[in-house]
Structure formats: structure tokens, C-alpha cells
Amino acid sequence: MNITKFFKMKRWSPWTAGIAAGVAASLSIVLTEKTLGVSGGFETIASMIANSAGFVPPSNAFFNRVKPPVFDSQLILLVGIFAGALLASLFSGDFKVRTLPDNEWKKRFGVSKFKRAAILFTGCFLMATGAGIAGGCTSGLGISATMLLSPAGFLFIAGVFASGIITILLIYGRK
Template sequence: MKINFGGRPFGKLRTGRSTVGGLFSREKTMRKLINWLKSPEWSPYAAGAGLGLLGIFALLFTDQIFGASGAFENVGGAILNAVAPSLADNTYWNYVMPAAFVSFGVIMLIGIFLGSLISALISGSFKWRAVSDDQWARVFGPSVWKRWGALFLGAIFLEYGAGIAGGCTSGLAISGGVQLAPAAFLFMAGMFASGITTAIILYGKRY
């Protein structure tokens, strides 16, 4: 059907079963997409593929790689530089991990927090919890200080290990894996081996 304005055909208006079917199809697709976004857990394959593509795009458009642990070193160096500049004046904080309150890693870390928060709010799974790991609570009890102490010590070991290895799970495993760096695959093997060993030591045969 044509629509005329001043005697001239303005365009065609499609009617019939095909148009209605197309509208319902698009609405169904959007509903599926919204339900998928609201899901508390995504497919690990879809999330992994998306993360890989994001890493490639980051390299292409920003010439930067993922790296979460480096942000803490940037900020730590900046704080040390403000308090004791002579201690921060070394090769590591001048060239390897520049001391800065704002860096690509810091911005990425903020983005991770905000993205996680938005995802939790959309899926309806957001909840304030002092002890987030139910498995830990069943084995070691509901003590908040015990859990937070273990997390704090674990974070220290992780940050120190990431500094020695030259990256963490994001900076070395993911970003290095995207570039097929041998160190990335060695790191992943060591990470899984140490994680399994630690789980056996902590939980034994209880899990």
C-alpha cells in the first residue's frame, strides 16, 4: 500500500502476515535477550568468548592489555610517592608499574566494580553479605573476621605472586593467552595446580 502526500507516493507501508510475524519475531528476540541479561549466571562459553573479544578490541583500539592487580600497585606507588617520594623513586614505580592514581588498570578496576554492580542489580542477585561464601561458612563457621583475614592474606599472596610472575589472571593469563605468550599458559597451569592443592589442604575430603 502506498501513502500519498500531495499526489506523490511517499513510500510503501507493508501489511499482512509477514510484517506482523516480523514484529513478533523481533519482540521474541528482545525478550530472550532481556531474560538472558537478567539471568544470575551466564554461559561460561558466551562469557569467555565475550571476554576474549574484549581483550582483542582493547589491544586494537587502546594498545593496552587487561590487568587488575597492577591497579593496586599504581595506587600504592602514588600513595608512597606522596608520603615518602625517595622510596617511590625507583625503577619499578618509574618504569614497570608507574605510580599513578589514574591509569588504565585503575579505570578498568572501577569498570569491573560498576559492571558487576549493574549486573547484580539487573539480575536481582545483589545482596549485602559479610561472609559471601556459604561453603566456607559450613566448614569454618560464620566468623566474619576469620573469613576477612583469610581473604586479606590471600590477596597479599596473590598480589606478590602476580608481581613476580609479571601479571595476574587478567594481565598474564587472559591478556597473555590472547597473544599466545608461553608465560600465560605456564601461569595458568601453576594457578590451577596451586588452587587445587590449596582447596585440598583447606577442605580435605569435605568437598
């Protein structure tokens, strides 16, 4: 297949895209000795906000030592992921300003933007808390730790899938 056509495809198979993600995750360890973790970047942003507002007591180990408010490579990673997805969607023409998710969402929850915002906020709040407790998210633990054969990754995936399946059953029922 010609290469231009490949980059312009709207969808890659999960096998092809998975190889690309695996290359990114492993080269991150090989070249920078860091896991390709996304959730850490959000924690750094939270730390910057908390510290600049002057809300952090000296006794708070997290915002002072674990995640000090310093610009680090995890923030660069966020910018990179954004740019990569922007490029991918521009090449394929899939870029579009979307205010609500696709049909599956509308069928279940309707077209209220407020409802979407409230539910998305709640989900992301839970993910930030869960990632903090687990020590990473889908990329840093699910892919990277598992790839390094750390039990942390396998345990995390088990927790995510067990709970995700139960949660979605509660939302959508058995259909």
C-alpha cells in the first residue's frame, strides 16, 4: 500500500495501531528511562494550580515532593499526544469540532450538553483518583508496566476491566 494512502486512512486496524503504540511505549523506556504515562501530567498541572494558589501546606508530601510544580517531560508528552491526534485526524479528514459523543451516547443519554459535561467530569474525577492510588493509568500501567512484566500492570488491567464491565452493566443493562 502506498504510504500517503496509509496516513490518510480514517482507521487503522487495532493490530497496526497497537504496534505503533508499543513502539512508542518501549522507546520511551529505552531512550528516556521513563514510562509513557499520561495521568502524571494532570497531577503536575494540579500541583501547579495548588501551589500557585498558595494552598499547599508544607506537610503535604504529594504536592511538595511526589509531584512538585515543575514543568517536566510528562507535560511535553501531553502536547505531543495532542499534536499527533490532531495530525492524524487532519490527514484523514476525521477532524471535526464535536460537542457531544457519537450515537451510542445520544441513544442512552440524549443531547443535553450539561448532562454530558456532568457525567464526563465525574468519570474523569474518578479516573484521576484511581490513577493516583494505582500509580498510573491505561498508558503508564496498563501498557507500559505490563510490557515491562510488572505485576502492577496485570493487577491494574484486572481491576479496570472487572469494574468497567460491572459499571457499564449498571448503565446500559444487559442489552
